[in-house]
Amino acid sequence: MNFQLTEDQLLIQESAKDFAENEIAPSAVQRDKEAAFPYDIVKKLGELGFMGMMVPPEYGGAGLDTISYVLAMIEISKVDASCGVIMSVNNSLVCYGLEKYGSEFIKQKYLVPLAKGEKLGAFALSEPEAGSDATKQKTTADKDGDHFVLNGIKNWTTNGTTADYYLVVATTNKELGHKGISTFVVEKGTPGFEHGVKEDKMGIRSSDTSSLTFENCKVPAENLIWEEGKGFNFAMNTLNGGRIGIAAQAVGIAEASLDAAVKYAKQRKAFGQTISNFQAIQFMLADMAVRVDAAKILTLKAAALKDAGKPYIKEGAMAKLYASKVAVQNALDAVQIHGGYGYVREYLVERYLRDAKITEIYEGTSEIQRIVIARSLLDHKY
Ligand code: CAA
Numbered sequence: 380m381n382f383q384l385t386e387d388q389l390l391i392q393e394s395a396k397d398f399a400e401n402e403i404a405p406s407a408v409q410r411d412k413e414a415a416f417p418y419d420i421v422k423k424l425g426e427l428g429f430m431g432m433m434v435p436p437e438y439g440g441a442g443l444d445t446i447s448y449v450l451a452m453i454e455i456s457k458v459d460a461s462c463g464v465i466m467s468v469n470n471s472l473v474c475y476g477l478e479k480y481g482s483e484f485i486k487q488k489y490l491v492p493l494a495k496g497e498k499l500g501a502f503a504l505s506e507p508e509a510g511s512d513a514t515k516q517k518t519t520a521d522k523d524g525d526h527f528v529l530n531g532i533k534n535w536t537t538n539g540t541t542a543d544y545y546l547v548v549a550t551t552n553k554e555l556g557h558k559g560i561s562t563f564v565v566e567k568g569t570p571g572f573e574h575g576v577k578e579d580k581m582g583i584r585s586s587d588t589s590s591l592t593f594e595n596c597k598v599p600a601e602n603l604i605w606e607e608g609k610g611f612n613f614a615m616n617t618l619n620g621g622r623i624g625i626a627a628q629a630v631g632i633a634e635a636s637l638d639a640a641v642k643y644a645k646q647r648k649a650f651g652q653t654i655s656n657f658q659a660i661q662f663m664l665a666d667m668a669v670r671v672d673a674a675k676i677l678t679l680k681a682a683a684l685k686d687a688g689k690p691y692i693k694e695g696a697m698a699k700l701y702a703s704k705v706a707v708q709n710a711l712d713a714v715q716i717h718g719g720y721g722y723v724r725e726y727l728v729e730r731y732l733r734d735a736k737i738t739e740i741y742e743g744t745s746e747i748q749r750i751v752i753a754r755s756l757l758d759h760k761y
Contacts, residue, residue, distance in 0.1 A: 380683055384446070391447040395454035398427060399462075407459040410585035411730055414577065416541055417462055417585055425496010429455070429466060431474045438478060438486055439494035445620075445682035449627040453675070456631025457638075460734035461585035463631060464741075467624035468537045469493060472742075473500030473546060476617040477564075480605040489544050489564050501542035502621075503533040503591055504614050510534070511747050514557040514611060518593060520549035525600050527551070527563060529571070529593040535741070539589030540574045543567050547591070547598075548610050555608065562610035564602040571596030582733030619692045619761075620685060621742045622699040626678040629702035629738040633674060636706075636713035636731045637667045643717050643726075660716060667709045674702035693755035700748035703738035710735040 384392070403420055410417055424430050432448045434440020448470060456463030477490040492498040509515040518531025529549055536545070545565045552559030565572055575590035605613050641664060644655040654660050677698040684691035710732035714721035721728045739745045754760040 380680055384450070388444075388447050388450060391443065392450040392454060394427070395429070395451035398423070398429075399454050399458040403455065403462055404458045407461075407585070408724075408727070408730075410459075410461065412584075412724075414579070414584040414587075416587050417459075417465070418541075420462055421465055421499065422496065424455075424462070424466060428496075430469050430496035430499075431490075431494025432470055434474050434478050434490065434494035439491040440474065440478075444686045445623065446679060446686060449623065449678055449682045452624055452627035453631040453634065456628040457635040458631075459585065460628055460632050460731075460738075461583045463628040464537055464583055464586045464625075464737075465499075467621065467628055468502055469496075469500050471621045471624040472502040472617050473544070475620050476502070476546060476562075476604065476613060479616070480609075480613055481564075482601070482604075484601055485564060485604065493544060498543040499538055499541055501536050501538040501545045502617070503536045503539075503545050503547045504618075505533065505535045507532055507534050507590075511744055513614065514560070516548060516550045516560055516611075518547070518549040519553075520551050520561060520563060520598070522551065522600070523597075526597045527561075527600060527603070529563070529565070529596040529598055531593050533591040533593075535578075535588055536574075536591055537586060537588055537741070539591060540577055540587045545572075545591065546604065547593070548614050549593075551607050551610075557611040558608050560610040560614075561607045562604045562613045563598050564604065565593075565596065565598055569596055569598065580737075582730070582735070582737055584733075618742055619695050622695040622748070623678060623681045623685065623691070625738055625742045626674070626681065626695070626698035626702040629699070629706035629735065630671065630674045630678055632706040632731050632735045632738070633667070633671050633702065633709040636709035636728060636735075637664070637671055639726070639728050639731070640664060640667060640709075640713040640716045643713075643720075647718075654716070663712050663716060667712055670705040670709060674698070674705040677701055692761045693752055696743070696748040696751040696755075699738075699742070700745050700752065703735075703745060706735035706738050707732070 428441035431440035681694035
């Protein structure tokens with residue numbers, strides 16, 4: 380693996396860092412407090428090409444590689460993991476899925492504005508009774524002439540109340556199990572489609588998450604993605620790439636925790652000296668730094684494999700599994716180093732801890748990542 384970033388990749392990293400520090404950081408604390416969605420920031424992210432980074436320019440995207448996307452995700456998430464997840468879902472679940480599996484009609488109508496950041500996307504797979512066990516879809520889509528009629532409930536949808544276009548997974552043939560599942564693009568405002576109230580979350584509070592309800596919601600047949608019966612494969616294939624995005628988000632939180640801990644340790648005095656002089660603190664910082672680099676390398680490796688057109692499912696799952704654990708551990712250690720100050724909102728580390736936890740849960744829990752990794756090792760599956 381080549382560890383040398385290209386000039387273009389370094390440029391993307393630098394511009395994401397600049398944008399994060401100058402445009403995202405100033406409002407991050409307030410937005411977290413108020414659970415306020417960053418409308419202006421998302422608009423600007425779109426103008427800068429960060430909402431459709433890997434989509435070819437002919438479909439409105441920036442035409443960049445996955446490594447550039449990972450680097451940008453790390454910088455954005457270092458400052459605000461809420462902006463990170465909004466960007467990740469739009470890029471690696473919605474845009475990637477439509478570019479890879481959408482018809483030309485779908486690409487022109489939906490992918491182009493999504494990749495330009497003019498519209499926002501959401502990915503609706505989970506249901507009240509189908510989270511990790513995602514094949515147990517209860518939402519139905521019954522064919523009726525040139526339409527499908529959707530009925531059911533989706534849960535935990537990122538960008539649930541704010542998206543314009545939703546990729547909705549539903550059963551078109553119950554008899555066939557996961558081979559009878561299909562995916563559709565549903566526009567906000569389609570009669571019979573409502574979103575629920577915003578969830579009151581522990582972390583990533585500035586991103587919105589909600590349920591979706593479909594009651595006799597008529598969706599044109601041309602909005603079917605890929606083909607009937609391929610919806611579960613669509614969701615799995617798309618999530619494989621999504622997991623690289625979440626790994627990058629987790630690396631960002633882990634790195635922010637390390638930076639905050641180093642800064643605080645160098646300032647805080649106890650027993651007549653700065654606490655950075657104590658080996659107990661030094662060892663924690665050293666372990667945090669090792670974990671950040673290891674998680675980053677795993678994430679970049681998965682991205683490099685994807686860019687090279689090589690298999691990356693196991694590596695993406697490994698990156699997410701490890702980076703999410705590292706995000707939680709580093710945030711915990713940063714709080715510990717801050718002592719009582721780590722437990723109050725005046726310092727950022729308590730938000731890092733609240734934001735970190737979800738990376739072990741969404742886009743496949745850590746337990747699901749282990750299943751994917753183990754099946755790759757033992758059964759040569761995926
Ligand atoms: N990549 C590609 N294909 C995969 C796959 C993967 N990682 N995992 C499963 N598949 C395919 C299988 O090959 C199989 O396809 P075929 O029948 O065509 O061969 C099909 O999916 C069914 O797979 P299994 O027989 O292995 O099914 P299973 O029920 O034993 O296991 C699972 C499936 C891996 C547990 C799957 O249900 C899963 O990944 N669950 C987690 C779902 C998830 O990540 N949800 C996150 C929701 S999105 C989100 O978080 C919202 C957000 O807004 C951020």
